[in-house]
Amino acid sequence: MISIMKEPEQISTLSLAILGLVSQQPRSGYDIRKMFSSTPMGHFSASPGAIYPALKRLEKCEWIQGQRQNSETLRPKLEYSLTPAGRQNLEKYVSQPITPEDVIWRMDELMLRFAFMENIVGLPTTFQFLQQFLAQVEAYVCTLQEFRREFPEESSLTGRLALENGIEGYQANARWARRAIAELKQKISIEE
Amino acid sequence: MISIMKEPEQISTLSLAILGLVSQQPRSGYDIRKMFSSTPMGHFSASPGAIYPALKRLEKCEWIQGQRQNSETLRPKLEYSLTPAGRQNLEKYVSQPITPEDVIWRMDELMLRFAFMENIVGLPTTFQFLQQFLAQVEAYVCTLQEFRREFPEESSLTGRLALENGIEGYQANARWARRAIAELKQKISIEE
DNA sequence: AATTTCATGTAACCAGTTACATGATTCA
DNA sequence: TGAATCATGTAACTGGTTACATGAAATT
Numbered sequence: 001m002i003s004i005m006k007e008p009e010q011i012s013t014l015s016l017a018i019l020g021l022v023s024q025q026p027r028s029g030y031d032i033r034k035m036f037s038s039t040p041m042g043h044f045s046a047s048p049g050a051i052y053p054a055l056k057r058l059e060k061c062e063w064i065q066g067q068r069q070n071s072e073t074l075r076p077k078l079e080y081s082l083t084p085a086g087r088q089n090l091e092k093y094v095s096q097p098i099t100p101e102d103v104i105w106r107m108d109e110l111m112l113r114f115a116f117m118e119n120i121v122g123l124p125t126t127f128q129f130l131q132q133f134l135a136q137v138e139a140y141v142c143t144l145q146e147f148r149r150e151f152p153e154e155s156s157l158t159g160r161l162a163l164e165n166g167i168e169g170y171q172a173n174a175r176w177a178r179r180a181i182a183e184l185k186q187k188i189s190i191e192e
Numbered sequence: 193m194i195s196i197m198k199e200p201e202q203i204s205t206l207s208l209a210i211l212g213l214v215s216q217q218p219r220s221g222y223d224i225r226k227m228f229s230s231t232p233m234g235h236f237s238a239s240p241g242a243i244y245p246a247l248k249r250l251e252k253c254e255w256i257q258g259q260r261q262n263s264e265t266l267r268p269k270l271e272y273s274l275t276p277a278g279r280q281n282l283e284k285y286v287s288q289p290i291t292p293e294d295v296i297w298r299m300d301e302l303m304l305r306f307a308f309m310e311n312i313v314g315l316p317t318t319f320q321f322l323q324q325f326l327a328q329v330e331a332y333v334c335t336l337q338e339f340r341r342e343f344p345e346e347s348s349l350t351g352r353l354a355l356e357n358g359i360e361g362y363q364a365n366a367r368w369a370r371r372a373i374a375e376l377k378q379k380i381s382i383e384e
Numbered sequence: 385a386a387t388t389t390c391a392t393g394t395a396a397c398c399a400g401t402t403a404c405a406t407g408a409t410t411c412a
Numbered sequence: 413t414g415a416a417t418c419a420t421g422t423a424a425c426t427g428g429t430t431a432c433a434t435g436a437a438a439t440t
Contacts, residue, residue, distance in 0.1 A: 012426095012427070012428090014427085014428080028391075028392090029391075029392065029393090030390065030391050030392075033391095039339070040296075040335075040336055040339055040355065040358060043296065043297055045428080045429075047428080047429065047430075048391090048392070048393065048394095049393090049394080049395090049428070049429065049430070049431085050427080050428050050429075052392065052393060052394090053393095053394095053427080053428085054427085054428090057427090073436090073437095075390070075391065075435085075436050075437065076391090077390085077391060077392085078391090078392080104232075104235065105235055111354050111357060111358075112354075114350055114353070114354055114357075115348075115350055115351050115353075115354035116350070116351075117350050118348060118349055118350040118351075119348065119350075126350060143232075144232055147231070147232055156307075156310055156311065157310055157375070157376075157379065158306055158307055158308070158309050158310040158311075158318060159307050159308075159310075161306070161307075161368075161372045161375070162303050162304075162306055162307035163232065164368065165303060165365070165368045165372075166232060166303075168364050168367070168368050169361060169364055169365070171364070172360050172361055172363070172364035173357070173361070175360070176353075176356065176357050176360050180353045180357075183349070183353070184349075187349065204398095204399070204400090206399085206400080220419075220420090221419075221420065221421090222418065222419050222420075225419095237400080237401075239400080239401065239402075240419090240420070240421065240422095241400070241401065241402070241403085241421085241422080241423090242399080242400050242401075244420065244421060244422090245399080245400090245421095245422095246399085246400090249399095265408090265409095267407085267408050267409070267418070267419065268419090269418085269419060269420085270419090270420080
C-alpha cells in the first residue's frame with residue numbers, strides 16, 4: 001500500500017535552507033540550528049519551534065529521512081538526510097526558470113537556491129540560473145528607474161531616497177551576477 | 193470609561209507600511225491595496241485578507257481611526273487617518289535607535305521607517321537615523337568580510353558567491369547612506 | 385558543584401495566504 | 413449589456429514566534 005503524499009508546490013525559505021543543508025551531509029536539528037545561529041546563512045531564526053516541526057513536515061512528505069545516531073547512549077540524535085525522491089524534487093525546484101515575480105518578491109529564496117545549486121545540479125545549470133537571474137534583475141532595474149523618473153521631485157525626499165536604495169540594491173545584484181558568471185565561465189573552461 | 197489597549201511592542205512591516213501611508217493622508221483599505229499593487233512600495237501583498245484585518249487591529253488599539261466617506265451613497269468607503277496617539281507612537285517607533293539586529297534581520301523595516309521619516313519626525317532626526325544606519329551597516333560589512341576571509345576556499349563556489357552577494361548588498365547600502373547623508377546635509381543647510 | 389553545551393521537543397498565539405463572497409459603479 | 417473597476421469583507425489553513433520543558437554530557 002502506497003501512501004500518496006501531497007507535494008508542496010511552494011517551499012518555504014526555511015524548508016529550502018534545511019533541504020540545502022541536509023543535501024550536503026546528514027544533519028540533526030541541532031546541527032541546523034547551529035548553522036543558523038553561527039553563520040550569516042540567510043536570515044533564519046534558530047528557534048526550535050520552527051526547525052523541529054519543519055523537519056517533521058519534510059519527513060512526512062518523504063523528502064528527508066531521519067536516522068537515529070548513537071542509539072546505544074542515553075542521548076541519541078536524529079540525523080536527517082535527503083531521500084532519492086527528495087533529491088529529485090530539490091533538483092527540480094532549484095532549476096525552475098526565474099520569473100519576474102521571483103526577483104521582486106523572493107530574492108532571498110533565489111539566493112538560497114543559488115548557494116546550494118553547485119552541489120545539487122552542477123555548474124552548467126548554475127550558469128543558466130545566473131544568466132536568467134541577471135536578465136530578470138536588469139529588467140526590474142529598468143522598471144524601477146522608469147518609476148524613479150516619474151517620481152514627483154518635490155514630494156518626499158526620504159521616499160525618493162528609499163526608492164533609490166532599492167534601485168541601487170538591484171544594480172549591485174546585477175554587478176554581482178556579471179562577476180559570478182565570469183567566475184563560473186572560467187571554472188567551467190578549466191575543468192574541461 | 194477608558195479602555196486600556198495593549199500597545200504592540202513590535203510592529204509588523206505591513207502595519208508599519210499602513211501607518212506610514214495613512215500618516216500622509218487619509219486612506220481607505222482599497223487605496224492602500226492600490227499603492228501596494230501599483231508601486232514598488234516595499235514588497236507587500238495587496239491581498240484583502242491581510243490589509244483589512246490589519247486596519248481593524250490598528251483601529252482597535254486606537255492608532256488609526258476610520259471615517260465613513262460618502263455615507264449618503266450606496267458605496268461608502270472607510271478612510272483611515274492617524275489618531276494623535278497613533279502619531280505619537282509612530283514618531284517614537286521610527287526614531288528608535290538602530291541595533292545590529294535591525295540591519296541583520298530587519299532591513300526592510302528600516303527602509304520603511306526611513307521612507308516615511310521626513311514626514312513624521314523631520315530632517316534632523318532623519319539625519320541621525322542615517323548616521324546610525326551607516327555605522328551599523330559598516331560594522332556588519334566587517335563581520336561578513338571576516339567570515340568571508342575564513343571561508344574554506346575549495347568547499348563551495350556558489351556558497352562563497354552567495355556570501356559575497358550579501359557583502360556587496362550591504363556595501364551598496366553603505367554607499368547609498370553616505371550619499372543620502374550628503375543630500376540631507378545640503379538640504380538642511382539650504383533651509384536654514 | 386555549577387555552568388555551559390548538546391539535544392529534542394510541545395503549546396498557545398498570531399499574522400499572512402488563498403480562496404471565496406458580495407454588490408455598486410463606471411465605461412466600452 | 414457585459415466587463416472592468418471600486419470597495420469591503422470572511423473562513424480555513426499554514427507556518428513561524430515566543431515561551432516553556434526536559435534532561436544528558438562536557439567543561440570549568
